[in-house]
Amino acid sequence: MKLLSSLRHALPLASLALLPTPALAHLGYPDTTSVTVRRGHPEDMFVGATFGAVISRDSGKTWSWICPEAMSYGGWRPETFLWQPDGTLLAATGAALIRSHDSGCTWTVHDYFKSQGLWPMGLASPSSNPSRLWVTTGRSASPNGVFRSDDGGETFTPSLRSDTAVFTAVKVAPSDPRRLYVSGGTATGQRIYRSDDEGEHWEEIPHPFPEYSEGSRPYDLFVLRVADTDPDRLWARVSWQGWTYILESTDGGRTFRSVLHPEGQDRDAIDEYLMGMEVSPDGNTLWAATPTRLFRVRAGESRATLLPLPDGNACAQREGDVLYVCGASRVHDWALATTADEGQTYTPILNLPDTRPPVCPAGTPTHDVCRPRWPQFAPTIEADPTLPDETGDGGTVDGGTDAGTSDGGPTQPEPPAPPKKGCSSAGGLLPAAAFLLLSTLRRSRRRNPPEN
Template sequence: MTFLSSLRRAGLLVLLALHTPPALAHLGYPDTTSVTVRRGHPEDMFLGATFGAVISRDSGKSWSWICPEAMNYGGWRPETFLWQPDGTLLAATGAALIRSQDGGCTWSVHDYFKSRGLWPIGLASPPSNPSRLWVTTSRSASRNGVYRSDDGGQTFTPVLQSDTVVFTAVKVAPSDSRRIYVSGGTATSLRIYRSDDEGAHWEEIAQSFPAYPAPPYPYDLFVMKVSDTDPDRLWARVSWQGWTYVLESKDGGRTFTSVLHPEGEAQDGLGEYLIGIEVSADGNTLWAATHTRLFRVRAGETYATQLPLPDGNACAQREGDVLYVCGASRLHDWALATTTDEGQTYTPLFNLPDTKPPACPAGTPTHDICRPYWPQFAPTIEADPNLTPGETGDAGTPDGGSPGADAGTNPGDGGISEPTPPEPPPPPRKGCSSTSGLVPAACLLALSLFRRPRRRNPEN
């Protein structure tokens, strides 16, 4: 990219940002943030993003945009989504439980948690029984709990509650759906809660973490994965003195040892905020993703290896023998790729400029709210602003639900009954630091274009 083209592109992004509603994270860049494949329907893929989401119903051949305003999550962006076999999409945002039953065209906020002032942060469902959902809440200075649904999320019942504990995450053992792990803690202690009978009884296991004794003590304990084959083997993360540590337990959460030693970082610690981890089917290879990098550590290795790609953005999700990985289109021309050799080589699956406008029918929030934004949003990801919905293909599948089939549009359920186009944005203010929307993001991006040249993917 030449200096002149960089200047032109940076100027365009800054001007567009003055009028573009979706706000970006990840240092201001438009990036993918999570990968979700619909259970039983691998042709359906959903990518969370800093600018809402993109969805594919044809094995990645085409991707359409869903703006954040249509998804009802406000300023709380979901870290992960859950796509059930019946087509229901769910996410715990940290402030609400949101869901869509028509392939992402209509989103609603679950009234059970909203009406009680609960903040859902953890969400899990066993593949063997997708109608069973587990949700944890984590609002400080409030009564929190672990909640169970046996009807696919229509109703919930508390199975564990506390006035002092914040419950950060919940995971179900794939090999034994009766085994449930919940992480949590108070201002002075961290704990793992374990159930061997689907939440009927719980064992509270205090975690002292003797390897990190000096104050300030460890905080932010999150259970992250349970082994595919061994219900006693699990992985968690904890923070201490500004570092993130990935821990492994082989005794059902009673003790943990550090397993991640990134090269170039302090021993045992990960300096950047950890987005998530993924583990191979045999449990002997672990990947850890930060906002910008992907690390891999194999059993028996002393230190983790930083993989050459992705660079600038990362996430990882394993489906069988295939690892789906988020990347940065601005640096290596893909925002999603797959690898079958643990990250040595990648097959690109999606690039941000290939994004199409919302493919939902008129009358749904995703169409009616997002479509007016498309001409202004598209240039920020180098997509074609002149595309129309008819050029994006069909958003739905015969078994993916439809807006008329309990799509969650009942106002009592937190939905949007009569979506209307958004109000025009306010007049822009002067200066990067005093503006809203994408302006600070565009300023950061403009500066980065001069500091760092665009790189092409060295290998696929």
């Protein structure tokens, strides 16, 4: 039985190896990586994945595929997306700002950043003012900045500039949209940049992290969340000596303390890179995801709790009072679920084998590029490879008036080549890959101890 199970999980990977060359950047298990709910339209959900994305316009009853080749991001996979009330989808990939005005059928690269050789890494927009966008750039050995848009991303102006800093992420305080936090680093150490007036003025707060600095410097500081009701409370992650630490500040980013760390009794459990986190509405429960598992920490607890599921893939994202969690269909028959009891039980809403072919209109990249790939891709997620016959308008998006329009046609600009060296290059993408390798080796050593 174990052999049959192993073969069942290996066959999709073998099929994946037969895909055209561009898809080879997505080797590994097909998994979900993020979930985004359209603001004001909870029935619309967009799930990022290692194989592009899947989208639902009916509260998760049906899901259709969007292939990465149609999304204009090349080898850079967005960590998160932003879906605005007007239907615009955006993502900062680390190499470009990509956007779609037609529910993912047509994607374009924003020319403002491309034309200046800027690499967008962070993206934020206050829910109280969706037309306001903030974008950070993080190209090493290059000028970078924090950029503001007041027209939904059509035009941008610089709010903060630096010839020496890499700006990794930006967050807006939900309870006070004037309060902004930007994380980053320079050659001399990590920084938090704070504004109390919507970017008119910035305060630079150095963070030496002396408790982690013996023999090497911490790097890749990312601000992750700001509390719903307290603009002075925020969370970040930092990397040091092959480990990641989740930090909390209660004084507006001036000081941080570690709240989730692979030390002491937690080291045996947290042996993988901590990729992302989420917090409860009151800020007193925290979930942190590794590439395969999800941990929970409640206020006052001395250690993290490893949740029984998910196993094999993990992410956590809260939308209002609903906590969405990524999982692995190959292990427990769901790739996305919700939980109402902090991760003890789950209600599945996406199982990858139920995914359908793209449903965009003919003439859009998602239709013309992705549909021919479906028969070859579908077996990798154990979905039906049959392409349904197109009738009438050739397939339409099930959505609202925002579906089916184009923001620039099917041309797919190439993003800039990834940086080749430097710890802060690509905003932690290279360190993340190294962490994944280290995590794999650690797990292998623990599960297969050397013989005496």
